[in-house]
Amino acid sequence: MEIEAAKTLIDNAITEMEKVIVGKRTTLQLTVTALLANGHALFEDVPGVGKTTLAKTMATTFAGTYNRVQFTPDLLPSDIIGVSIFDRQKNQFEFKPGPIFATFLLADEINRATPRTQSALLEAMAENRVTLDGATHYLDDSFFVLATQNPTDYEGTYPLPEAQMDRFIMRLSIGYPNFDDELKLLTQRQSEPNLEIQQVVSHDQLIDLKQTVQSVHIDPVLLRYILDLATATRQHPSVRLGISPRGSLALAAASRAFALTNGRDYVIAADIQAxxxxxxxxxxxxNASNASVRDQILSDIVKSIPVPIRGE
Structure with missing residues (x-):
C-alpha cells in the first residue's frame, strides 16, 4: 500500500473513532500504532473514561469481531480459552472456543484475576495461538488484546507478572477529558444518543497496513540509538531490571508503525522519543516502585543519550 493511501486510511479510522472518544487523538494514534505493530495495549486508568468504548469502537472501525472478558478472582483459564467437551455421538472430544477467539479482545481489569488465569493469555499474545489438550488452535491474524488494569494499590488486585507485562507493546492511559471536550461529548450524546460507528478499514486493508509497516525504513544509526536507550536502563542505579531485547524490538516495531501513522516511510528520532x-x-x-520516579528516569535517559546524526 502506498504511504499516502495508508496515511489517509489511518487518519479516517482515527477520525471515526473520535466520534465517541472525544479529545484523545494522541491516545487513539498510539493505540492504532500498537495494533499495526502487531502488539497489544495495556490501559491503566480510572473507571468510566471510555476504555470499553474504545475497544468496541476499534472493532467496528477495523472490521473485526469483538469479545469482552471481565477478569475476576474466580475466573479460570478455560473461561478465556475454551474447553474440550466429549461428544458421545462422535465418540471424540470437540473443542468449544472461548471468547479469546475474536479479532479484538477486551481483557477488563486483568489484574483482578489470579496469575494462573492471567498467564492463559501469554501464548495467545505472543504467538496468535492457544494449545489445549495437545491441540493447537490459531487465532485471527490481527488478534489484538486491549487490557485494562486497576492501579495496584486498589484492593483485590494481583500485580501482573513481568512476563505478562512484557507482552504488551505499550501501556497507555486515556485520562479525563478536558472541560470543553467533555461538554462536547455531553452535547453530542444528547443530540445523537444512538450514534453509530462505521467500518473504515476492512480486514484485508488492515493486513495491508501491517505489511506496509514492515517496509518502513529505520536507519541503522537509529537502531543503535534504541539500543543505547535500552542499555542505559540496564545501567541506571535506580533500575533493578532494565529493558530486555524484547523491549528493544518492541520500540523498533512501534517506531515503524508510528512513523506510518504520521505519513512517513522512514523513522526519525522524534518517533522513538515519543x-x-x-x-x-x-x-x-x-528499586522503588514510584511511577513518577520511573517516568523521570526515562526522561533523564532520553536527555542523556545524544540524538544520532546520520553518518556518525
Missing amino acids: LIQPVFGHRIIL
Missing part, C-alpha cells in the same frame, strides 16, 4: 514512555515505562523494574 514512544519511550509507553513502550519502556512498564518494562523497567525499579
Whole structure:
C-alpha cells in the first residue's frame, strides 16, 4: 500500500473513532500504532473514561469481531480459552472456543484475576495461538488484546507478572477529558444518543497496513540509538531490571508503525522519543516502585543519550 493511501486510511479510522472518544487523538494514534505493530495495549486508568468504548469502537472501525472478558478472582483459564467437551455421538472430544477467539479482545481489569488465569493469555499474545489438550488452535491474524488494569494499590488486585507485562507493546492511559471536550461529548450524546460507528478499514486493508509497516525504513544509526536507550536502563542505579531485547524490538516495531501513522516511510528520532514512555515505562523494574520516579528516569535517559546524526 502506498504511504499516502495508508496515511489517509489511518487518519479516517482515527477520525471515526473520535466520534465517541472525544479529545484523545494522541491516545487513539498510539493505540492504532500498537495494533499495526502487531502488539497489544495495556490501559491503566480510572473507571468510566471510555476504555470499553474504545475497544468496541476499534472493532467496528477495523472490521473485526469483538469479545469482552471481565477478569475476576474466580475466573479460570478455560473461561478465556475454551474447553474440550466429549461428544458421545462422535465418540471424540470437540473443542468449544472461548471468547479469546475474536479479532479484538477486551481483557477488563486483568489484574483482578489470579496469575494462573492471567498467564492463559501469554501464548495467545505472543504467538496468535492457544494449545489445549495437545491441540493447537490459531487465532485471527490481527488478534489484538486491549487490557485494562486497576492501579495496584486498589484492593483485590494481583500485580501482573513481568512476563505478562512484557507482552504488551505499550501501556497507555486515556485520562479525563478536558472541560470543553467533555461538554462536547455531553452535547453530542444528547443530540445523537444512538450514534453509530462505521467500518473504515476492512480486514484485508488492515493486513495491508501491517505489511506496509514492515517496509518502513529505520536507519541503522537509529537502531543503535534504541539500543543505547535500552542499555542505559540496564545501567541506571535506580533500575533493578532494565529493558530486555524484547523491549528493544518492541520500540523498533512501534517506531515503524508510528512513523506510518504520521505519513512517513522512514523513522526519525522524534518517533522513538515519543514512544519511550509507553513502550519502556512498564518494562523497567525499579528499586522503588514510584511511577513518577520511573517516568523521570526515562526522561533523564532520553536527555542523556545524544540524538544520532546520520553518518556518525
